[in-house]
Amino acid sequence: MAVSTAATTSLRSRELVAEGTMPFDFDKPGGFEFTPGQTLDITLTSPSETDAEGNTRTFSIDSAPAEPQLMITTRLRDTAFKRVLRSIALPVEVKIDGPHGSFTLHKNPAKPAVFLAGGIGITPFFSIVKHAARAHLPHQLYLFYANHRPEDTAFLTALTELVERNPNFHFIPTMTAMEKSKMAWRGERGPINRDLLTRHLPSLQGPIYYIAGPPGMVTAMRQMLTEAGADEDDIRTEEFDGY
Numbered sequence: 001m002a003v004s005t006a007a008t009t010s011l012r013s014r015e016l017v018a019e020g021t022m023p024f025d026f027d028k029p030g031g032f033e034f035t036p037g038q039t040l041d042i043t044l045t046s047p048s049e050t051d052a053e054g055n056t057r058t059f060s061i062d063s064a065p066a067e068p069q070l071m072i073t074t075r076l077r078d079t080a081f082k083r084v085l086r087s088i089a090l091p092v093e094v095k096i097d098g099p100h101g102s103f104t105l106h107k108n109p110a111k112p113a114v115f116l117a118g119g120i121g122i123t124p125f126f127s128i129v130k131h132a133a134r135a136h137l138p139h140q141l142y143l144f145y146a147n148h149r150p151e152d153t154a155f156l157t158a159l160t161e162l163v164e165r166n167p168n169f170h171f172i173p174t175m176t177a178m179e180k181s182k183m184a185w186r187g188e189r190g191p192i193n194r195d196l197l198t199r200h201l202p203s204l205q206g207p208i209y210y211i212a213g214p215p216g217m218v219t220a221m222r223q224m225l226t227e228a229g230a231d232e233d234d235i236r237t238e239e240f241d242g243y
Helices: 080-087 119-135 156-165 194-200 215-227
Strands: 005-014 021-027 039-044 056-060 069-075 092-100 113-118 141-147 169-175 208-213 235-239
Touching (some): 069 119, 113 119, 156 169, 169 194
Antiparallel strands (some): 021 069
C-alpha cells in the first residue's frame, strides 16, 4: 500500500461530465503513488468563503495510477467548498494529503469482484476498472451502476468503452427514473436488487462485493446481499455523504 504524503499541487482543469457532476484534474506530485480505490484529502488554501465543515474534504481518486494527472469527481452541491472549487480561477494551488483507505481490489483473481455503485459512488470503481484494463488483471469484474437518468450518469460512455478493452469487465448500468429523461435507453431499469444481480451473475455466493454510494443505499445493499446468502466477510463498503 502506498505511503501517505502531504504535498502542494495545482488544480488545472474542470468540466461537467454529467448534469450536476464535475471532474477536477490536479497535477500529480512527483513520486505520488496510490492503489485504485483509495482516497485523497484536498485542502483549499485561501478560499473566498468557508463554512463550519472547514476547508478540507475527502474524495476518491478516480484517475488510474498510470494516468498523468490526479482526478476527483464530485456532485456540485451548494456548499462553500464546492462553490469555491467550481468557480475559482485556474490554475490554483491546493494542498493534498494521501492516499488513504483500503477500499481496493482483492488480490485473489479466483473470486469475482462485484461493484455496486449509486451515483457518485462510481468514483473508486472508475479507477479500479481503468487500471484493470490497462494492467490486464485476470479478475472477473461486474459493475452495477444505478442512476436516475443517463443525463445524470458520470462516465457512462467511458465505462461502456472499457467493456471492449477488457473481456473480464461486465458493465450493467441501470436507470431508476427514465420517465424524467429526454434520452433513449435500452438498458436495465430500476434499482440494484437481487433480481438484477441474479440475471447477470453466475452465482450470488462467492464474489467479493464492494458497495459505494449514499448511506441509505449502502445499508440496503448490504441487507440485500446477506439475505441472498453472501458472506458478511465478503462485503466491503464506502459511504458517500453529500457536502
